[in-house]
Amino acid sequence: MSDLQVDRVRTADDTSSLLAQKTDKSEWWRAALGEYPTGVAIVTSLDDAGAAVGMVVGSFSVVSEHPPMITFMPARTSTTFPHIEAAGSFTVSVLGETHRDLCRAFFQSTEDRFRDEDWIPTGSSGPRLRDAAVWFEAGISAVHPAGDHSIVVGAVRDFGVGDGGSGLPLLFLRGGYGTFASSSGSVTPRDVGLNVREADALRQAVESAAEELRVQCGFATVIRDSVVVLAASRAGESSVPLVGMSFPFAAPLAPVLAAWAPPEQVRLWEEGARHLLGIVDREHLGTTLERVRGRGYALSVGESPGQPFDSVVTDGESRRSDYSRLWHQIDQEMRTLANAGTRAARALQIPIFDPDGHARFELYLGPFPDTLGPDRLAEILRRARQLVDELSADLDGAPPAGYPAVFEAPPSP
Numbered sequence: 001m002s003d004l005q006v007d008r009v010r011t012a013d014d015t016s017s018l019l020a021q022k023t024d025k026s027e028w029w030r031a032a033l034g035e036y037p038t039g040v041a042i043v044t045s046l047d048d049a050g051a052a053v054g055m056v057v058g059s060f061s062v063v064s065e066h067p068p069m070i071t072f073m074p075a076r077t078s079t080t081f082p083h084i085e086a087a088g089s090f091t092v093s094v095l096g097e098t099h100r101d102l103c104r105a106f107f108q109s110t111e112d113r114f115r116d117e118d119w120i121p122t123g124s125s126g127p128r129l130r131d132a133a134v135w136f137e138a139g140i141s142a143v144h145p146a147g148d149h150s151i152v153v154g155a156v157r158d159f160g161v162g163d164g165g166s167g168l169p170l171l172f173l174r175g176g177y178g179t180f181a182s183s184s185g186s187v188t189p190r191d192v193g194l195n196v197r198e199a200d201a202l203r204q205a206v207e208s209a210a211e212e213l214r215v216q217c218g219f220a221t222v223i224r225d226s227v228v229v230l231a232a233s234r235a236g237e238s239s240v241p242l243v244g245m246s247f248p249f250a251a252p253l254a255p256v257l258a259a260w261a262p263p264e265q266v267r268l269w270e271e272g273a274r275h276l277l278g279i280v281d282r283e284h285l286g287t288t289l290e291r292v293r294g295r296g297y298a299l300s301v302g303e304s305p306g307q308p309f310d311s312v313v314t315d316g317e318s319r320r321s322d323y324s325r326l327w328h329q330i331d332q333e334m335r336t337l338a339n340a341g342t343r344a345a346r347a348l349q350i351p352i353f354d355p356d357g358h359a360r361f362e363l364y365l366g367p368f369p370d371t372l373g374p375d376r377l378a379e380i381l382r383r384a385r386q387l388v389d390e391l392s393a394d395l396d397g398a399p400p401a402g403y404p405a406v407f408e409a410p411p412s413p
């Protein structure tokens, strides 16, 4: 509102001189433009010898629906556009995320950019990419000069989608390539209510805890019905939590995130088990949570479940039946080893508390080597207990009343 008011009292002269100052510095202009995301397309046509020509554009857009008309804006300096204009028609292939190298090849005018297997000839309009996200063939209906570019308007003759091999459409933003992530699939610190300072403090804590204790660390939280890994120490060769990796928030995994949680989150955890295991054994789960609360942490046990776990969780193709099989296996193992003490300790999970005393995050330490002895475990438990206080304080949180002041190792049978 106040910006608008300021604009109204500026005179036209003021505004144009401000603009002149800014566009004088063309890097400012480019930086400003870089904030606007565009798709990326290759416009092709044929030169007068019948050879394919093409250029990368970010300026492709749709002009009209009835009749269908499209546009792109070539620079006046483009050496390709005169051929397109002379041909009188062109083809637009919208690029997918796998086309980054091809895009560079065009940008750098590399020789073999029209490899036969990639392109389908379309007659006079120039070839189209076999796996274009979408393509359009058009006849040029107008070319309007506009500053150092031209606005080319094309009447669409045909259009279609490619063979689906190029993934999601390629996007260009701030001088770099990326692609679209739907809000349901991508997670930023802000999505989980973290500000930059908190996210950074937790990230550093993960790195330094990993270094100090010589074990890998990751921290995770519950987002909707999934546990999502938000930060992880650098990957080693064994199984590691990868940032962005997610798996169902379903009992009996991630008990720390249910042991100090509001009732609706506990219910989510239990219902997740119903979904994957077919039943909810409330009594057993109640005992599990009681034990975790009593100790202040959870100890993962068993023959390294890392391998099957990682392969199911990191494989984008995994189905409910794969998760279900994995959950059955883990559930079985956890029941068998419930009283194994420290014998089969694989990893430690500790809560990071918010100001309400809820476990907002879990810090995961592990996997431990097979040779982890009692002294080493005691050392890890001691430091882990301090980390609960330190990391919770980073979030202005603290352990709730009754939280153990010391982490005892579980009694061995």
Ligand SMILES: Cc1cc2nc3c(=O)[nH]c(=O)nc-3n(C[C@H](O)[C@H](O)[C@H](O)COP(=O)(O)O)c2cc1C
Pocket (backbone or CB within 6 Å): 040, 055, 056, 057, 058, 059, 060, 073, 074, 075, 077, 078, 079, 080, 081, 106, 107, 109, 172
């Ligand atoms: C992402 C991206 C978007 C581009 N968009 C345009 C555009 O809209 N118009 C244009 O003239 N050049 C654009 N370019 C630059 C041209 O692809 C490049 O300068 C091209 O080689 C044109 O010069 P040429 O016709 O002489 O080969 C873009 C380049 C990239 C990497």
